[in-house]
Amino acid sequence: MFSKACEYGIRAMIYIAQRSRQGERVGLKDIAQGIDSPEAFMAKIMQALSRQGLVQSVKGPHGGFYMDTQASKITLAQVVRAIDGDHLFTGCGLGLTECNEKKPCPIHDEFKLIRNKIRSLLETTQVGEFNELLEKGVLHLKRI
Amino acid sequence: MFSKACEYGIRAMIYIAQRSRQGERVGLKDIAQGIDSPEAFMAKIMQALSRQGLVQSVKGPHGGFYMDTQASKITLAQVVRAIDGDHLFTGCGLGLTECNEKKPCPIHDEFKLIRNKIRSLLETTQVGEFNELLEKGVLHLKRI
DNA sequence: AATAAAAAAGACAAAAATATCCTTTATTCA
DNA sequence: TGAATAAAGGATATTTTTGTCTTTTTTATT
Ligand code: FES
Ligand code: FES
Numbered sequence: 001m002f003s004k005a006c007e008y009g010i011r012a013m014i015y016i017a018q019r020s021r022q023g024e025r026v027g028l029k030d031i032a033q034g035i036d037s038p039e040a041f042m043a044k045i046m047q048a049l050s051r052q053g054l055v056q057s058v059k060g061p062h063g064g065f066y067m068d069t070q071a072s073k074i075t076l077a078q079v080v081r082a083i084d085g086d087h088l089f090t091g092c093g094l095g096l097t098e099c100n101e102k103k104p105c106p107i108h109d110e111f112k113l114i115r116n117k118i119r120s121l122l123e124t125t126q127v128g129e130f131n132e133l134l135e136k137g138v139l140h141l142k143r144i
Numbered sequence: 145m146f147s148k149a150c151e152y153g154i155r156a157m158i159y160i161a162q163r164s165r166q167g168e169r170v171g172l173k174d175i176a177q178g179i180d181s182p183e184a185f186m187a188k189i190m191q192a193l194s195r196q197g198l199v200q201s202v203k204g205p206h207g208g209f210y211m212d213t214q215a216s217k218i219t220l221a222q223v224v225r226a227i228d229g230d231h232l233f234t235g236c237g238l239g240l241t242e243c244n245e246k247k248p249c250p251i252h253d254e255f256k257l258i259r260n261k262i263r264s265l266l267e268t269t270q271v272g273e274f275n276e277l278l279e280k281g282v283l284h285l286k287r288i
Numbered sequence: 289a290a291t292a293a294a295a296a297a298g299a300c301a302a303a304a305a306t307a308t309c310c311t312t313t314a315t316t317c318a
Numbered sequence: 319t320g321a322a323t324a325a326a327g328g329a330t331a332t333t334t335t336t337g338t339c340t341t342t343t344t345t346a347t348t
Contacts, residue, residue: 001145001232004306007239014250027324040308047326060315061323076251088145095151097287106158106274106283107220110265117261121254130250139250143241148336171294185337191296204345205293 001118006083009045010127011035011141013079016055016065017072017128018135025064036142045083052082072128080122089119150227153189154271155179155285157223160199160209161216161272162279169208180286189227196226216272224266233263 002010015034019026028046032039046065050057054074057065067074080088092099093111101108133139146154159178163170172190176183190209194201198218201209211218224232236243237255245252277283 001237002239004239011238011249025324029324038307041306043325044307044327050325057325058315059313059323059325061317063315063324065325093145094155094285095146095148096284100287103284103287104282105155105285106278107265107269108283110269114258114261114265117258121251121258125251125254134250138248139252140240140247141238141249143244143247169294173294182337184339187295188297188337194295201295202345203293203295203343205347207294207345209295 001088002080003084005041005045006080008035008037008042009049009083010076010079012037012042012046013049013055013074013076013127014130014134015141017067018131020064020066021131023066023068025058025062025066027064031065034141036144049079049082054078054082067128072131073126074128075123076125076127077119077122079127089115145232146224147228149185149189150224152179152181152186153193153227154220154223156181156186156190157193157199157211157218157220157271158274158278159285161211162275164208164210165275167210167212169202169206169210171208175209178285180288193223193226198222198226211272216275217270218272219267220269220271221263221266223271233259 012031012035015031016026019030019034026034028039028043031037031046032042035042046055046057049055050065055065055067055071057063077089080086090099092105093107093115094105096105099105099108099112105111130139134141156175156179159175160170163174163178170178172183172187175181175190176186179186190199190201193199194209199209199211199215201207221233224230234243236249237251237259238249240249243249243252243256249255274283278285
């Protein structure tokens with residue numbers, strides 16, 4: 001469904017949203033440990049998200065990544081697009097070079113419904129909406 | 145969603161179902177051309193499908209791949225499982241090592257619905273059910 | 289029996305995804 | 319100002335996926 005980079009990216013964004021209330025910063029090490037991802041790879045993903053403005057960063061002592069309040073309204077769809085592009089939202093399920101209404105592949109109609117459900121899920125879900133449940137330990141971002 | 149190998153595999157199975165009525169054989173070259181896939185790579189995928197009994201094959205002159213009538217009832221889910229395994233049907237959407245009802249990731253509930261829709265689509269779709277529409281040129285297995 | 293055709297199998301190659309390491313830049317604090 | 323800290327960036331390494339090439343095996347035909 002998503003690339004590894006994208007899975008880490010989504011989990012990281014949700015983690016940062018929860019851990020960086022009123023501008024506190026979350027360090028790379030903290031993120032990698034918090035979502036159980038390889039730290040150096042996570043760095044690359046955070047750089048991409050930061051360049052695209054989905055997350056803020058500050059260098060130096062007490063630096064790290066953070067989000068302001070409205071940034072926690074960023075949707076999972078935005079994160080996915082930033083990392084995996086929008087192939088998932090627009091591409092053909094059977095790998096034809098493009099999804100084409102006029103020249104549909106065998107599963108086009110059904111697949112489009114599913115694709116739209118996925119998009120709808122991701123577009124209506126914000127990285128900041130799990131803060132309380134994560135804090136309560138109801139939801140999890142890693143297994144260990 | 146699916147790996148390239150799986151996309152080719154599904155398209156090939158649908159192609160063979162349509163092209164191999166009453167035991168006629170479809171050659172590798174024919175398949176690769178018919179679904180626009182790289183021939184040598186397609187060969188590997190066909191070998192896997194053949195080994196797993198999802199398609200029959202005969203060597204030698206006038207050999208090739210074919211399906212008997214009940215084989216055209218093979219579902220897309222069977223093809224996907226044969227090539228990509230069942231991670232798509234059971235795995236966690238955010239890449240946690242397992243999907244766990246008791247320790248759900250943030251999108252677990254919604255993702256499970258989508259996952260089940262995908263599985264349902266694939267389990268209720270048979271490789272042989274597109275024969276007529278493909279013949280009429282309503283459906284397509286390649287773009288060129 | 290010899291030849292040709294076609295899939296099976298094995299070895300190899302290229303590309304992409306995943307992951308790591310090292311250096312540079314910006315920032316804070318003593 | 320100097321040292322320490324942490325992200326940014328660049329180069330490299332590993333693994334997986336995708337793809338190709340060659341040889342072998344099986345079968346049909348002459
Ligand atoms: S053409 Fe395949 S999903 Fe639209
Ligand atoms: S735990 Fe992530 S989908 Fe179930």
